[in-house]
Amino acid sequence: MQELSDQKSLEHPRLISTAAVSLTLPMQVPHLPAEGTSVTASSSFALVGDGFVVASAAARQGVPVSLASPLGTGTNSHAVRAALMEEGIELAVEDMVGDTGMSISLIQSDGLMTTVRSPGVEYDPQLSDLRRVDVHPEDWVYVAGQDLAGGPAGEVLSTWATELPEETKFVASLGGAIQDIPMPILEKILPRCDVLTMNLRQATVLARRLNLGDPLEAARSLVPESAILVWRRGRRGSVVQQDAHSQPIAVRSFERPRVDTTGVGDTHTGVLIASLLQGRDLLEAVLRANIASSFAVSKFGTALCPRALELDEFMAQEGVHVSDHIETYEG
Numbered sequence: 400m401q402e403l404s405d406q407k408s409l410e411h412p413r414l415i416s417t418a419a420v421s422l423t424l425p426m427q428v429p430h431l432p433a434e435g436t437s438v439t440a441s442s443s444f445a446l447v448g449d450g451f452v453v454a455s456a457a458a459r460q461g462v463p464v465s466l467a468s469p470l471g472t473g474t475n476s477h478a479v480r481a482a483l484m485e486e487g488i489e490l491a492v493e494d495m496v497g498d499t500g501m502s503i504s505l506i507q508s509d510g511l512m513t514t515v516r517s518p519g520v521e522y523d524p525q526l527s528d529l530r531r532v533d534v535h536p537e538d539w540v541y542v543a544g545q546d547l548a549g550g551p552a553g554e555v556l557s558t559w560a561t562e563l564p565e566e567t568k569f570v571a572s573l574g575g576a577i578q579d580i581p582m583p584i585l586e587k588i589l590p591r592c593d594v595l596t597m598n599l600r601q602a603t604v605l606a607r608r609l610n611l612g613d614p615l616e617a618a619r620s621l622v623p624e625s626a627i628l629v630w631r632r633g634r635r636g637s638v639v640q641q642d643a644h645s646q647p648i649a650v651r652s653f654e655r656p657r658v659d660t661t662g663v664g665d666t667h668t669g670v671l672i673a674s675l676l677q678g679r680d681l682l683e684a685v686l687r688a689n690i691a692s693s694f695a696v697s698k699f700g701t702a703l704c705p706r707a708l709e710l711d712e713f714m715a716q717e718g719v720h721v722s723d724h725i726e727t728y729e730g
Contacts, residue, residue: 413463414672415491415534417556418450418543418665419521420468420483422475423514425504431513440505447482447702449502450521450543452662455486456669456691456704462676465491467532468546471520473498482702492528495520510696514575522552529559536566539676541668544574544601547584557588570594570672572664573601573618582608589621594675596629596668613730619643629685631667631692638728639685647728650685655697666704667692673707683721690714 426440450468458464466483469492470476476499483490500519506512524546534540540563547553560569569591574580577597589595595618597605602614611617615638618628624643631637636652670691674684687710695703705713713719 411463412535412537412539412676413465414454414457414539414541414676415465415467415532416450416454416457416541416543417467417524417529417546417559418453418541419518419546419552420450420454420466420470420479421448421500421502421516421519421521422446422478423448423502423504425506427506427508429508431505431507445478445501447479448504448662449545449665451479451482452665452702452704453541453543453669453672454483454488455702456666457673457676458486458488459704459706460670460673460677461707462673463489465489465532467491467524467529469493469495469520469524469528471495471498475499475501475519491532492524495523495525518550522546522550524552524555526555526558529555530562534563534567536564539568539570539672541570541572541672542588544572544580545576547574547588548576548579553581553584557584560588560591563591568593568675570596570668572668573597573605575601577601577604578608585621590623592622592626594627594629594672595622596631596664596671598631598664599633602630615640615647627681629671631664636689636724637667637685639681641681648682649726649728650682650689651724651726652689653693655693662702663692663696666695666702669704670710680721682725686719686721686724687714690719 422445424445428438428440432438454464454466466488479499497520499521500517502514502516504512504514542556571592606614606617609617628640637650638647640647667688671684671688674687691704694705
């Protein structure tokens with residue numbers, strides 16, 4: 400599997416994602432239970448989620464994807480492996496003894512999600528395994544902020560990121576556990592970023608941790624001047640800044656009924672990276688990611704990203720042009 404993954408990277412630039420993949424059990428509930436009480440879920444079934452959403456979203460845009468996050472030898476890992484094979488995603492690191500973890504997601508009637516995780520082997524990446532991944536200068540690498548919070552993974556991933564070829568594009572997300580990522584890890588990995596993506600809450604938490612009022616200013620203080628910032632703001636679309644000297648641009652969203660926010664940010668990130676890897680203009684890449692995430696939020700489940708052809712057809716049918724959906728961001 401490793402040999403095949405490396406052979407493909409010689410033919411085409413690929414996305415190498417270290418984002419941990421686990422099984423997720425989504426449950427639709429009318430509201431979160433109060434302390435000491437319970438609620439009844441209307442549905443529950445296991446899906447492959449977390450890092451799988453980013454990887455599958457990118458793969459559905461037509462780019463080669465390799466997963467550099469460990470799987471185990473148990474039944475959960477078998478389910479994950481089958482899902483990866485179905486999407487054509489290669490494995491870039493060796494299996495570990497143990498099993499993939501699980502998460503439980505409570506999805507309220509308004510689509511908002513709350514998650515509890517039980518980690519498995521995916522949260523124990525080995526630096527020796529990552530160093531054996533044959534990363535080429537034209538490849539893109541993605542690390543999820545969720546994996547940097549707690550345990551040894553943060554140190555392993557941040558160390559590996561600093562060892563990547565200088566020409567390799569590196570993308571990071573702040574992740575839902577931004578409040579738990581040790582500041583030394585952030586200060587180590589973010590200066591390597593070519594692209595940093597974050598949602599409204601994550602950017603706000605980072606700004607608070609740095610005692611800064613402006614989320615863009617907070618993020619900008621930790622990344623290189625040349626880095627791209629992408630700030631996802633839900634129904635208000637995204638704000639993107641090409642570099643430290645560029646005016647931030649607001650890219651509008653496409654409103655759809657909010658059914659489930661599970662994996663919406665990961666869908667956005669996967670399409671964004673794939674579009675940039677394919678050489679698309681930054682604003683077009685963000686617009687396509689906005690459209691894809693609007694599709695995903697309107698359905699119940701995890702990996703619901705449309706394929707590239709579906710995005711093309713939607714944009715053609717709706718007469719979507721980048722110039723009609725952007726404006727200068729004034730704050």
